[in-house]
Amino acid sequence: MYKNLFFDLDDTLWAFTDNARDTFQALYDKYGYARYFNSFDQYYTLYQQRNLALWEEYAKGIIDKVELNRQRFNYPFLQVGVTDAAPLAQQFATEFFQRIPTCTRVMPHAHEVLQSLVGKYRLFILSNGFEELQCHKMRSAGLDKYFSKVVLSDDIGVLKPHPEIFHFALSATQSQLNESLMIGDSWENDITGAHGVGMHQVFYNVTGKQDFPFKPTYQITDLRELLQIL
Numbered sequence: 001m002y003k004n005l006f007f008d009l010d011d012t013l014w015a016f017t018d019n020a021r022d023t024f025q026a027l028y029d030k031y032g033y034a035r036y037f038n039s040f041d042q043y044y045t046l047y048q049q050r051n052l053a054l055w056e057e058y059a060k061g062i063i064d065k066v067e068l069n070r071q072r073f074n075y076p077f078l079q080v081g082v083t084d085a086a087p088l089a090q091q092f093a094t095e096f097f098q099r100i101p102t103c104t105r106v107m108p109h110a111h112e113v114l115q116s117l118v119g120k121y122r123l124f125i126l127s128n129g130f131e132e133l134q135c136h137k138m139r140s141a142g143l144d145k146y147f148s149k150v151v152l153s154d155d156i157g158v159l160k161p162h163p164e165i166f167h168f169a170l171s172a173t174q175s176q177l178n179e180s181l182m183i184g185d186s187w188e189n190d191i192t193g194a195h196g197v198g199m200h201q202v203f204y205n206v207t208g209k210q211d212f213p214f215k216p217t218y219q220i221t222d223l224r225e226l227l228q229i230l
Contacts, residue, residue, distance in 0.1 A: 004121065004124065004179055008126060008183065008184030009125050009138070010129060010185075012107065012190075013114070014107070018105050019100060027092055047073075047076050058159075059162075101134075105141070115146070118146045125138070128160050134150065161190075177198055177199055181200050184201075187212075200218075202219070202220060203220070
């Protein structure tokens with residue numbers, strides 16, 4: 001039934017949550033952030049709280065990439081009353097973006113499943129990530145060899161779940177909608193987005209989400225379950 005498989009990258013194949021936390025922890029220690037925060041967990045919680053909202057503003061076009069990165073790395077300092085740490089935050093951010101794409105942790109069974117699918121299906125990446133990071137991540141983790149094309153929000157300046165990026169991905173890969181399947185861990189970006197254009201979806205439910213506004217075409221909690229679907 002399916003010929004074209006569109007995979008999200010972060011936390012679907014490449015273990016973004018684990019890789020990011022490891023990188024933040026290492027740089028927190030390197031730059032002596034303990035003199036400003038009670039603990040790494042306090043710092044990282046503050047960062048994550050604002051980061052999510054900033055990505056929503058970025059998706060809506062309210063802020064650009066530069067402002068997104070400036071605010072999210074400086075925000076934790078402002079919350080603990082430190083107003084002169086912008087240069088330090090910028091230095092931290094620069095090294096973060098150098099380190100993060102070199103991380104190699106992938107989601108459980110990612111290589112095993114992709115190895116089983118490659119050659120049988122046309123495999124593509126459809127990601128909201130930045131071009132300068134996503135392709136580097138894939139090479140570092142050995143994921144690039146499975147995919148014939150990487151489609152990114154940076155390509156057209158539109159993020160999932162907007163319909164435009166799904167239509168663009170279909171066109172760029174010469175894929176038919178009724179022969180295509182979106183696989184991702186983000187309910188809003190991957191599943192709602194694909195559903196909105198009539199594309200079948202596989203919800204990789206890694207967080208145990210239980211309340212669904214609609215039923216996804218498929219739901220899995222282990223990537224190996226894809227092989228049973230396909």
